Amino acid sequence: MLGAIEAGGTKFVCAVGDESGRIIERIQIPTTVPEETMGSVITFFKKYPIQAVGIGSFGPIDVNTESPTYGSITSTPKLAWKDFPFVQTMKDNFSVPVGFNTDVNAAALGEVTFGAAKGLDSCLYITIGTGIGAGAIVQGNLLQGLSHPEMGHLLVRRHPKDTYKGKCPYHHDCFEGLAAGPAIEERWGEKGINLVDREEVWDLEGYYIAQALMQYILILSPKKIILGGGVMKQKQVFSYINKYLPELINGYVCLPDLIDYIVSPGLGDDAGITGSLLLAYQALQSEKPVTS
Numbered sequence: 001m002l003g004a005i006e007a008g009g010t011k012f013v014c015a016v017g018d019e020s021g022r023i024i025e026r027i028q029i030p031t032t033v034p035e036e037t038m039g040s041v042i043t044f045f046k047k048y049p050i051q052a053v054g055i056g057s058f059g060p061i062d063v064n065t066e067s068p069t070y071g072s073i074t075s076t077p078k079l080a081w082k083d084f085p086f087v088q089t090m091k092d093n094f095s096v097p098v099g100f101n102t103d104v105n106a107a108a109l110g111e112v113t114f115g116a117a118k119g120l121d122s123c124l125y126i127t128i129g130t131g132i133g134a135g136a137i138v139q140g141n142l143l144q145g146l147s148h149p150e151m152g153h154l155l156v157r158r159h160p161k162d163t164y165k166g167k168c169p170y171h172h173d174c175f176e177g178l179a180a181g182p183a184i185e186e187r188w189g190e191k192g193i194n195l196v197d198r199e200e201v202w203d204l205e206g207y208y209i210a211q212a213l214m215q216y217i218l219i220l221s222p223k224k225i226i227l228g229g230g231v232m233k234q235k236q237v238f239s240y241i242n243k244y245l246p247e248l249i250n251g252y253v254c255l256p257d258l259i260d261y262i263v264s265p266g267l268g269d270d271a272g273i274t275g276s277l278l279l280a281y282q283a284l285q286s287e288k289p290v291t292s
């Protein structure tokens with residue numbers, strides 16, 4: 001039995017299941033402060049004979065196994081969680097292998113194994129919610145370099161009619177600053193869910209997403225692009241993306257049929273938790289003693 005944690009800024013999802021993606025039991029816990037939230041996480045997992053745990057976490061996080069602070073959340077604006085030693089806390093309580101990656105890398109792993117990118121060795125998973133983040137599978141592996149990717153903060157070209165200043169505390173009008181849920185709400189004065197009939201809202205959203213996708217395509221050449229998160233519940237955005245992206249690429253790169261290329265998560269809202277189960281399985285496999 002494997003344990004999985006999808007650690008988000010508003011809630012944690014914890015589940016037990018197995019490497020086939022089957023979820024046996026799950027709970028949701030509000031994200032408050034580590035003492036409280038982790039207390040509930042530990043109580044939940046203590047009920048089960050888990051052999052490994054996988055964590056897909058909000059970030060930024062330290063995923064460099066050589067680093068002294070490996071397994072921690074690093075410079076998050078959620079101050080109570082800054083420098084929180086996530087992996088160590090789980091190891092202290094369970095003495096099992098712990099897999100650790102970003103929530104979006106976990107979701108990409110879930111989607112490439114069981115979801116919309118099943119059977120491929122490459123995909124990009126982007127969430128457009130409170131923030132924007134993306135994870136990727138490249139040549140069968142989770143994308144990681146110096147650290148994990150931070151693809152939400154790309155610079156995009158501003159729409160000539162968009163006067164909104166942008167919401168990113170670091171860059172103001174980066175992709176996340178212009179296109180995440182809170183930016184939509186501040187620009188238009190209403191939450192996205194209440195702007196369903198305002199075509200100009202989703203046209204502009206598609207305009208920015210298409211620019212980001214062009215850059216991801218040029219750099220990573222993913223075989224499938226999966227768009228999740230609360231904002232992408234507005235399915236009409238896909239048609240605007242499919243309008244703007246070919247205009248931007250302008251024939252330079254040959255793309256597959258966009259209807260099959262840029263899609264919603266095959267696992268729906270379970271991409272992250274399923275991927276976290278797979279992170280647990282990977283951790284278990286890599287820590288197994290080698291037998292001859």
Ligand SMILES: Nc1ncnc2c1ncn2[C@@H]1O[C@H](COP(=O)(O)OP(=O)(O)OP(=O)(O)O)[C@@H](O)[C@H]1O
Nearest residue numbers: 008010129130131181182191192193229230231233
């Ligand atoms: N159906 C919807 N239509 C439009 N916008 C939505 C919808 N549902 C949620 N949102 C917007 O998405 C944002 C919340 O994103 P999401 O539901 O993915 O939660 P989250 O997990 O907090 O986000 P994140 O993945 O960035 O941590 C809010 O800004 C909200 O207004």
Ligand SMILES: [Zn+2]
Nearest residue numbers: 153168171174
């Ligand atoms: Zn930014």
